[in-house]
Amino acid sequence: MLAPQVMMAGTSRAGRLALRVGRGAWRVARWPLVVTLGLAVALVQVALVASFAYPIPAGGLDATGGTLVITDRHGEVIASLPTGAPGRDAWVPLAEIPAVVVSAVIESEDQRFWDHGGVDAMGLARAVWLDVRGRQLSYGGSTITMQVARMVRGTTTARTLRNKLGDTLLALRIERELGKRAILEQWLNRAYFGNGAHGIEAAARLYFGKSARALSTGEAVLLAVLPRAPGAYDPLRHLDAALARRDRVLELLVRRGVLSRHDADVARLTPVAATRHDPPSAAPHFVRYVVDQLPDEVRARGGVVRTTLDLALQRRLERRLREHVAGFAGKNLEQAGVVVLDTETSDVLAMIGSVDWDGEAGQINITTRRRHPGSALKPFVYAAAIEAGDNPASIAWDVVDATAGYTVPGATHEHGPVRYREALASSYNFAAVWVLERTGVTRVMTALRQAGVAELSGAPDDYGLRLALGAPKVRLLDLAAGYGFLVRAGRVRPARAVVDARPDGAGARWRPAARPDARVFSPQTSWLVMDMLADPEARRAGFGQELPFDLPFRVAAKTGTARGFADTVSVAATEQVIVAAWGGNFDGVPTQGVVAMDGAAPLVRDALLAVSDGTPLTLPDRPDGIDEVEVCAVSGMRAGPDCPHKHEYVARGHAPTATCDWHQRQGEVVRLVYPPEAATWLRRRAARR
Numbered sequence: 001m002l003a004p005q006v007m008m009a010g011t012s013r014a015g016r017l018a019l020r021v022g023r024g025a026w027r028v029a030r031w032p033l034v035v036t037l038g039l040a041v042a043l044v045q046v047a048l049v050a051s052f053a054y055p056i057p058a059g060g061l062d063a064t065g066g067t068l069v070i071t072d073r074h075g076e077v078i079a080s081l082p083t084g085a086p087g088r089d090a091w092v093p094l095a096e097i098p099a100v101v102v103s104a105v106i107e108s109e110d111q112r113f114w115d116h117g118g119v120d121a122m123g124l125a126r127a128v129w130l131d132v133r134g135r136q137l138s139y140g141g142s143t144i145t146m147q148v149a150r151m152v153r154g155t156t157t158a159r160t161l162r163n164k165l166g167d168t169l170l171a172l173r174i175e176r177e178l179g180k181r182a183i184l185e186q187w188l189n190r191a192y193f194g195n196g197a198h199g200i201e202a203a204a205r206l207y208f209g210k211s212a213r214a215l216s217t218g219e220a221v222l223l224a225v226l227p228r229a230p231g232a233y234d235p236l237r238h239l240d241a242a243l244a245r246r247d248r249v250l251e252l253l254v255r256r257g258v259l260s261r262h263d264a265d266v267a268r269l270t271p272v273a274a275t276r277h278d279p280p281s282a283a284p285h286f287v288r289y290v291v292d293q294l295p296d297e298v299r300a301r302g303g304v305v306r307t308t309l310d311l312a313l314q315r316r317l318e319r320r321l322r323e324h325v326a327g328f329a330g331k332n333l334e335q336a337g338v339v340v341l342d343t344e345t346s347d348v349l350a351m352i353g354s355v356d357w358d359g360e361a362g363q364i365n366i367t368t369r370r371r372h373p374g375s376a377l378k379p380f381v382y383a384a385a386i387e388a389g390d391n392p393a394s395i396a397w398d399v400v401d402a403t404a405g406y407t408v409p410g411a412t413h414e415h416g417p418v419r420y421r422e423a424l425a426s427s428y429n430f431a432a433v434w435v436l437e438r439t440g441v442t443r444v445m446t447a448l449r450q451a452g453v454a455e456l457s458g459a460p461d462d463y464g465l466r467l468a469l470g471a472p473k474v475r476l477l478d479l480a481a482g483y484g485f486l487v488r489a490g491r492v493r494p495a496r497a498v499v500d501a502r503p504d505g506a507g508a509r510w511r512p513a514a515r516p517d518a519r520v521f522s523p524q525t526s527w528l529v530m531d532m533l534a535d536p537e538a539r540r541a542g543f544g545q546e547l548p549f550d551l552p553f554r555v556a557a558k559t560g561t562a563r564g565f566a567d568t569v570s571v572a573a574t575e576q577v578i579v580a581a582w583g584g585n586f587d588g589v590p591t592q593g594v595v596a597m598d599g600a601a602p603l604v605r606d607a608l609l610a611v612s613d614g615t616p617l618t619l620p621d622r623p624d625g626i627d628e629v630e631v632c633a634v635s636g637m638r639a640g641p642d643c644p645h646k647h648e649y650v651a652r653g654h655a656p657t658a659t660c661d662w663h664q665r666q667g668e669v670v671r672l673v674y675p676p677e678a679a680t681w682l683r684r685r686a687a688r689r
Helices: 002-053 099-109 121-134 144-153 161-177 180-190 200-208 217-228 239-255 261-269 284-293 296-301 311-326 374-387 420-425 429-439 441-450 460-469 476-486 523-533 536-543 601-612 676-688
Strands: 067-071 077-082 303-307 335-342 348-352 395-398 416-419 498-502 556-562 567-573 577-584 626-632 645-651 663-666 669-672
Touching: 067 284, 077 284, 099 144, 099 180, 099 217, 099 239, 144 161, 144 180, 161 180, 180 200, 200 217, 217 239, 217 261, 239 261, 284 303, 284 348, 311 335, 311 348, 311 601, 335 476, 335 601, 374 420, 374 429, 374 441, 374 460, 374 476, 374 523, 374 556, 374 567, 395 420, 395 429, 416 420, 416 676, 420 429, 420 523, 420 536, 429 441, 429 460, 441 460, 476 523, 476 556, 476 567, 476 577, 523 556, 523 626, 523 645, 556 601, 567 601, 577 601
Parallel strands: 067 303
Antiparallel strands: 067 077, 303 498, 335 348, 335 577, 395 416, 556 567, 567 577, 626 645, 663 669
16 A cells, blocks of 8 residues: 555645646746737727727718710810729619629628628738748738728738738728728729729629629629639639639528529529620720720829820711721621821821721720731831832842742742832832841841831741731731831831820829830931832832822822731821721631732721811922932843933932943844843743743
């Protein structure tokens, strides 16, 4: 019995020792714990007190709407749009919003919304833990009330400690100022639903073309999940992802007893067609383009946006565009577009992106889509060559074997040696490739980039000699502005659509940043290329008589037919306006052999005539540094006594120096003797005869 008594005594002494150690540890640790708890209580009290004084931005909680009025250059209203700012779209009372939207928002955004006082301590603690573990501010722990605070404050989406503190204090203030239902109403009318839509009403009208009051259950819950990730759940681009998220929320609503299984299944199985429905306007493609140019804060405040558009010209060209496309029935040309720029300012005077905005794919704006321009890039090729020392009388070899490493697809018709003037105006393909190889792809790429015509992100080898025939995709709007070098002494200015924006109330007028000119070519080179493109006789060699550009005044014009008749492009420049047109199909399906001189050039002609309105348009006068010389019409060299003479303009110092030796007199007969490099072409020509 002795051993057990000893063991019990030992255990008792160990327990008493442990108790004494525990009491000592508590005496050591209790003061830091008490201090920590005291600081926490103090911080909470400070936050509560601070929230009473935290200012709500003036008008921040007003349930008012705003309007963005877009006018043309003469003050005529083109469109009146909701501003798209948080709290500024058409405000919908909570009672008129489908109840399932409210339930879905709470399930998706803030499941303890009804229980917290604006700040969810559990949610914040979890966010802090995740941020510490991830060593970055990735999780916000924001409640619906805190999100409203951020919308009202207008803070950025950056998760900084300062922004989070401001959102927290204002959220506590909002919880005292408003009831829970009023906070939900604020959130639903302010939240961002993607694609410029702020508020449930704007989102419903944008994606479904109906009021929020008329949403089905499936549509309502789909919209409710968008604000969590407007980009990832964009129903216009990622409908499958948005529907997957919606279906998860529908299941949550079933488990919560908000929806019956039957109603959820009906919502899930009913097809949802989300397409963009923009408010009606007089020039919808232009309006969308303008809105995209405005900074977020300018769009948000509303007011009047004065644009560069000439609405009367726009309407006239819209009618003509429809008539033009209707004339191609059976030739598979179903769409067209036109853009008109003021030459000096590059102001957009007209922009028509499709035949019918409300038709199939009609909301595509072809003037801002990248398409192949075909031969419309050739003026830049010849300009680069002339800038490098050639002249309009220089000879280009329009022969199938002009270059060793490139064959023009589908082309067989040769013209032999031709002067640059005729080769460009008549758009000879082999000649353009020959000139590009001689000039260098890099030099032409540089000019196209400087002119803002093409991005050309690749290396020269990525484009090669195909560059002469329109290998890169370009925007019609940029191509029109790039042609400005022809009539602006070598300078190019990017297109402009907005003059200024004046707010409804207080605030400064906004103007877009100044757009400096870019020098692309010299005034002499630019005028020479312009004169080549405006030469009707040089144009007839390739295109024949009775062309769309046979107008009561001269214009510098070019066409381009690309990708087997899939894209037809035409551009014309004068001192007053630059016009560019496109005809084809948005899906890239080729037309039935329609060339640009028929598919696009008539639209350019009509626009020029509409602008001129009986007053001839003009081209720039010849600048200093241009000389007039007599050249041989065949060889391009200085004309000899037996040559057919042509007047030609050249940049000073770049006139041909050699006298033509192709025309050789033998007694009473003058024979045309081509140089040795023409031998292969001459044999092919003889064989064809």
